[in-house]
Amino acid sequence: MAEETTFTITELAREFGLTARAIRHYEDQGLITPRREGQQRVYSKRDRTRLRLTLRGKRLGFSLAEVKELINMYDTAPESSQLERLLAGLTQRRAALEQQREDIEAVLGEIDAYERQCREILAAAADTPKS
Numbered sequence: 001m002a003e004e005t006t007f008t009i010t011e012l013a014r015e016f017g018l019t020a021r022a023i024r025h026y027e028d029q030g031l032i033t034p035r036r037e038g039q040q041r042v043y044s045k046r047d048r049t050r051l052r053l054t055l056r057g058k059r060l061g062f063s064l065a066e067v068k069e070l071i072n073m074y075d076t077a078p079e080s081s082q083l084e085r086l087l088a089g090l091t092q093r094r095a096a097l098e099q100q101r102e103d104i105e106a107v108l109g110e111i112d113a114y115e116r117q118c119r120e121i122l123a124a125a126a127d128t129p130k131s
Contacts, residue, residue, distance in 0.1 A: 007043040061093045
C-alpha cells in the first residue's frame with residue numbers, strides 16, 4: 001500500500017500564504033482535522049483540499065460556518081444538494097456585491113459633485129480682489 005502524502009503546518013502555511021495560527025484557527029473551527037504524531041500536526045491531502053476550499057469560500061464572502069456547512073455536505077448529502085446550497089449562497093453574495101457597487105457609485109457621484117463645488121468656490125475666491 002502506497003504511503004499517503006502528508007503536509008506539515010509550515011508547508012501548508014507557505015503554500016497558501018497563511019500563518020500557522022490561521023491554520024490552527026481553521027482546525028479549531030472544525031474545517032480541517034489533522035492527525036497528531038506526538039506534538040506535531042500531520043495534514044492529509046483531504047485537509048489540504050478542505051483548506052483550499054475554505055480560502056476560496058472566504059474569498060467569495062462566505063462565513064466560516066457557511067464554508068464548513070458546504071464542505072461537510074460533500075460527505076453527507078447528494079452532490080446536487082451541495083451545488084444547490086452553493087448556488088443559493090453565490091446568488092445572495094452577488095446581490096450584496098451589486099448593491100455595494102451601486103452604493104459606491106452613488107457615493108463617488110456625490111464626491112465628484114462636492115469636489116466640483118469646492119474647486120468652483122476656490123476659483124471664485126482666487127478671482128475676487130482682496131480689499
